Amino acid sequence: MNETERATKQLCHTHRPPGARFFMTSGRALAVFWLLTVSIFAALFFRLVPSNFVEHVYAPTVLAAQRAVLGGIASLVPFSLAEVLVAAFGLLGLFAASELVWRLVRRADRSRRGRWRACKTFAWVSLAAAWLYLSGHGIALARPPLADRLALPLVAQDARATRLSELGLEVARTAREERIEWTRSSSNGDGTDVPASERHAIQQEARTALLAILGTVAPDCILPPGGIKACYPPRLLMRFGVSGVFSPFTFEAHADPGLHRLEMPFVAVHELAHVAGFAGEDEANFIAWLACSRTPNPLFRYSAALAAMRFLPQSSALRAEAGSEVAADRVAIANHWQQKRWKVTSKVQRIVWDAALKSQGVRSGIASYGEMVELMLRWRLAGRTTR
Numbered sequence: 001m002n003e004t005e006r007a008t009k010q011l012c013h014t015h016r017p018p019g020a021r022f023f024m025t026s027g028r029a030l031a032v033f034w035l036l037t038v039s040i041f042a043a044l045f046f047r048l049v050p051s052n053f054v055e056h057v058y059a060p061t062v063l064a065a066q067r068a069v070l071g072g073i074a075s076l077v078p079f080s081l082a083e084v085l086v087a088a089f090g091l092l093g094l095f096a097a098s099e100l101v102w103r104l105v106r107r108a109d110r111s112r113r114g115r116w117r118a119c120k121t122f123a124w125v126s127l128a129a130a131w132l133y134l135s136g137h138g139i140a141l142a143r144p145p146l147a148d149r150l151a152l153p154l155v156a157q158d159a160r161a162t163r164l165s166e167l168g169l170e171v172a173r174t175a176r177e178e179r180i181e182w183t184r185s186s187s188n189g190d191g192t193d194v195p196a197s198e199r200h201a202i203q204q205e206a207r208t209a210l211l212a213i214l215g216t217v218a219p220d221c222i223l224p225p226g227g228i229k230a231c232y233p234p235r236l237l238m239r240f241g242v243s244g245v246f247s248p249f250t251f252e253a254h255a256d257p258g259l260h261r262l263e264m265p266f267v268a269v270h271e272l273a274h275v276a277g278f279a280g281e282d283e284a285n286f287i288a289w290l291a292c293s294r295t296p297n298p299l300f301r302y303s304a305a306l307a308a309m310r311f312l313p314q315s316s317a318l319r320a321e322a323g324s325e326v327a328a329d330r331v332a333i334a335n336h337w338q339q340k341r342w343k344v345t346s347k348v349q350r351i352v353w354d355a356a357l358k359s360q361g362v363r364s365g366i367a368s369y370g371e372m373v374e375l376m377l378r379w380r381l382a383g384r385t386t387r
């Protein structure tokens with residue numbers, strides 16, 4: 001550095017306000033922003049984020065803008081932008097890890113003030129990812145519960161068991177009837193290896209199904225263009241016991257192309273429901289059930305009933321009402337998963353996702369998927385139908 005450069009640097013330093021001087025050290029700025037991010041996570045965990053603010057201020061402005069901009073950009077490409085970003089993030093992580101190992105091994109370099117370029121870039125990119133996650137999904141978990149937003153009545157405790165049993169029988173009966181309708185109208189195979197053309201048709205119809213009910217459940221929500229995208233390679237998500245994924249970084253909904261045909265419609269609408277701002281898993285499940293149940297396509301209606309049956313209390317009466325053919329389909333779906341999922345990765349995924357949900361204020365964690373039943377009960381009690 002020559003004299004002129006040194007003098008210019010000194011001048012800049014003198015005229016910079018103290019706050020800016022503090023943030024000039026990117027390490028300090030990183031620490032401050034990470035601390036802020038952790039504080040928001042803590043606020044979600046302790047449920048300190050005011051739900052009315054999220055519902056009436058945050059959701060119609062920030063969340064809606066993110067949905068429109070990020071979802072709009074992602075809809076311009078036919079492939080999953082999120083997968084490309086995840087791959088790039090993984091590469092950056094590898095560079096950062098290599099840099100870290102290199103500096104730890106070369107003790108002489110450690111003593112000198114190095115730039116830690118890859119590690120710092122990785123920390124900044126991770127920070128941006130954490131903010132996109134929080135603003136596109138995490139904070140939306142603090143919205144008031146959907147049942148309150150729709151003003152659904154509470155189920156009286158003394159009537160709960162009866163209502164639950166009635167609902168179970170109704171869903172089982174629907175499954176039996178819709179299966180008959182579906183087999184009458186379709187000559188498709190055994191449910192596995194769904195052809196790409198049929199998959200695309202299901203993905204397209206999933207979007208139509210959700211749009212048809214948005215006016216009732218979220219009148220102000222505008223869904224970005226584009227629909228469900230496939231994750232590649234096929235069955236990669238299933239290896240981890242995952243059927244679909246919503247990316248809050250790009251507002252893309254994904255479903256594994258290896259899913260059983262009878263699961264595909266429900267999963268597709270569930271992931272799209274996340275795009276529409278239904279962040280809770282119980283809410284996305286309920287929306288998927290409602291949207292699929294209201295379509296004219298019996299495959300969708302059957303898929304909805306089968307998915308709901310998973311979360312209803314199992315009983316001999318329910319099994320009898322559904323019939324042997326529905327039971328055989330449920331076994332076929334279970335076998336399909338058995339073949340596709342890896343035990344260890346699925347177990348790890350469950351533990352991690354359970355902890356992640358709990359860390360964001362969802363007390364029941366992974367069990368919250370089953371809480372769709374509560375919404376179904378309250379929807380039914382309000383006299384609202386699925387047709």
Ligand SMILES: [Zn+2]
Pocket residue numbers: 270271274281284
């Ligand atoms: Zn979900």
